[in-house]
Amino acid sequence: MQPLLSVENLSVNFRTYAGTVRAVRDVSFTLAAGEILGIVGESGCGKSVTASSLLGLIPSPPGEVASGRILFDGQDIVKMDEAALRKLRGNAVSMIFQDPMTSLNPVLTVGSQLGECFTAHQRLDGRTVRERSAELLRLVGIPAPEARLGQYPHQLSGGMRQRVMIAMALAMNPRILIADEPTTALDVTIQAQIIDLMKKLNSELGTSIILISHDLGVVAGLCEKVLVMYAGQVVEAAPVAELYTRPLHPYTLGLLHSVPRLDAVRTRLASIDGQPPDLIAPPAGCAFAPRCRFAMVACREAPPLIAAVPGHQSRCWLAHPDCPQPLAGGPAKEAEPA
């Protein structure tokens, strides 16, 4: 089946005074219609830059898409001009940003910001716009939507503002919704409401979702397929159940073991020592090797993404068929701290 979106060998660089930051390096993935894809990683791993490039939102200069294609409906987003991008954004592909406090315009009412989503893409009279806006707010679970339309962002709580952001993103009934850390700024009880809402949108409207997150728990509950990113590269890609039960990359393993779990007792967290590498001069060889407890001589040469199991790839020599100790199944348990 033809995927809805396919990203092929995407690389994004930022030119800075210190040098060229290689923020995204050779990232490829596909998104099927109705699928929920998670992209996981820590600050600076390139997950948000990847998401921004899907909408042509990389600020240039200093940023530039150095290579690669992003195919949506047979069209390459990388090659689109500004007019074509404006038609795409908020229409077929839309985005929810991380910080609901700063993503809304403080001097415009909720109604006028929400209405702009419609008027930017089609000719509608004021009354229809108001009716549709109220309908959207109701869809995202905001009580008394007509009254809310006349209010300013500061009159709403954080959870409400994030709902308004989601409503704006849904205005034109997009085929892909990109959510960049949509719940990071919110409390857990509000986070639960938002995740619930996204699940509902996916199952009722069939919207494909790309969820960017650093929270392995949120991803586990929402996504079907997960990409783990480290130092600008995809280091592991797998269906969600596979990734959590049989992680193949040592970084994924480290991440899973470094978080305390509500349903388990750990006397000591297995931290990953050291820091992520500098992306101005990423290390030759495997980017994770300096922090990896399984590092070996072979890691001086950069490993490719290896399909260890069908549908499950890992950028690690340990997943290579010639590796003497196949990782599959074994070390995940062995490495669990006592």
Add this chain to the structure above:
Amino acid sequence: MNQPLLEVRGLSKFFVTARSLLGAPRAAVKAVENVSFAVAAGETLGLVGETGCGKSTVARTIVGLYAPTAGQVLFRGEDVHAALAGSDAAAVRRRVQMIFQDPYASLNPRMTVGDIVGEPLDIHGLAAGGERRDRILHLLDQVGLSPEHASRFPHEFSGGQRQRVGIARALAAGPEFLACDEPISALDVSIQAQVVNLLQDLQEKFGLTYLFVAHDLSMIKHISRRVAVMYLGTLAEVAPVGELYARPLHPYTQALLSAIPIPDPAVEQGRRRIILGGDVPSPLNPPAGCKFHTRCPHAFDRCRSEAPALAAYGDHHVACHLITK
């Protein structure tokens, strides 16, 4: 428990937001209202709650950054705020220190790391000259930084390393009690584990007592011996960690626990979530009666009129009318 190291009695802290023409308070944010708990020597009490529930205000009032509106904070039986107002202020400050949330904002960008860590030594007159230098290097070593870091400035460090500097500074005066105000929430997952492990090692080595403020219930469970749950300025529940997570009695704690995502898709699929409706009410105008009644799935008439008191059932304390219903 014989005499606790730290005891908080009926603590309230209101922030006045509007005054009348003559300066009388007209409106106040009731950040903390009648909170009481005790922390035993050597234990970690986890203080958990959502944004704006008053947990940071409690921590800041304990260390004396805020003066309480009502109530007392007793350290080894001695009133902290009375001591801070008197001539013993320095003696109390030495023993009660704080680690701040934001490692980017809590270090002076114009001071070297060595001077930041050395400042408590200077203020309390603990060491000078070569001894001061040795103490600083030893402190940096304790938190996993190396001697050459002493001459660098905060901007040269990553978030995790800066938090280590903040911890070294808090340890410099030789405290017994540390109020940790969300010390890891600004850090990445793999770095959080490093800092939490460090805090646990230091606790063991120096016999420190922690008040650990966080909104992450999984981390609170990992680090605490007892846990206190706050909602809108009041305590909802206080219990030993195993008890609280196995048998949460307050409906808010139950909802909070069910909302935490677990990093395991198999577990996530089979979970039943209690999704609370609505938002936390404004502390400027909190609801009458039980403050949680506006979102509580079990609320009944009495909850709307009468605020439940924190009552003890063994060592499990809970403020909810359901228990006696």
